[in-house]
Amino acid sequence: MIFTEQIKENFKDHIAMFSEYNNENTKSSFRDDTIYKLIWGNKNGSNICKIIYIIQLNKLFVTGDLGDAIYIWSDKINFKFLAECDPQYFKSKCRASKFGRNYVEWDDKIASKRIREYAEENEMEETKEPIIQDLFDNIDTKEEMMHWIENNRDEVDEIFGDNWWEYLPSVGEVIHWECLAHLIGIKMAIKNMSKTG
Numbered sequence: 001m002i003f004t005e006q007i008k009e010n011f012k013d014h015i016a017m018f019s020e021y022n023n024e025n026t027k028s029s030f031r032d033d034t035i036y037k038l039i040w041g042n043k044n045g046s047n048i049c050k051i052i053y054i055i056q057l058n059k060l061f062v063t064g065d066l067g068d069a070i071y072i073w074s075d076k077i078n079f080k081f082l083a084e085c086d087p088q089y090f091k092s093k094c095r096a097s098k099f100g101r102n103y104v105e106w107d108d109k110i111a112s113k114r115i116r117e118y119a120e121e122n123e124m125e126e127t128k129e130p131i132i133q134d135l136f137d138n139i140d141t142k143e144e145m146m147h148w149i150e151n152n153r154d155e156v157d158e159i160f161g162d163n164w165w166e167y168l169p170s171v172g173e174v175i176h177w178e179c180l181a182h183l184i185g186i187k188m189a190i191k192n193m194s195k196t197g
Contacts (some may be wrong), residue, residue, distance in 0.1 A: 111172025
């Protein structure tokens with residue numbers, strides 16, 4: 001996973017270019033047919049890590065070097081509103097990306113940490129430690145972990161209870177770095193625009 005600081009580092013030489021398009025000569029049944037475009041790109045003109053954002057009413061279309069996605073809200077949005085969104089809420093509005101609607105990726109370190117916390121909170125018996133350690137050894141990918149769970153179902157039921165399926169399949173899921181980059185780009189672009197006027 002690319003961390004937030006690395007994403008910000010990739011954007012350090014970026015500038016924001018904002019434009020708005022409105023066809024005043026056309027009668028539209030929409031309450032507002034204005035399209036807002038924000039280009040977040042390197043000031044030297046490079047396309048590396050460049051993102052283009054387009055807002056139309058309640059939809060945000062994102063395209064560029066850091067992936068493509070469509071995000072949809074129930075009401076009209078603007079870039080200032082988006083800059084105030086937290087990552088989990090922003091991710092929840094994704095309706096299409098190359099990873100689907102659930103814009104997540106697997107992080108084995110997060111999975112290990114969350115399982116360890118679960119074990120400590122539930123004061124797991126020491127006799128269960130070898131099973132937990134075996135799980136840690138099979139957690140590199142979600143598929144690998146689920147395969148391990150299928151092969152050790154009795155132990156999993158005993159350690160994590162009957163409702164393990166509510167917790168374990170998503171234990172290592174984190175917001176995908178592309179989705180984070182989309183949001184961080186908006187936040188930094190709005191900050192950049194407020195500095196430059």
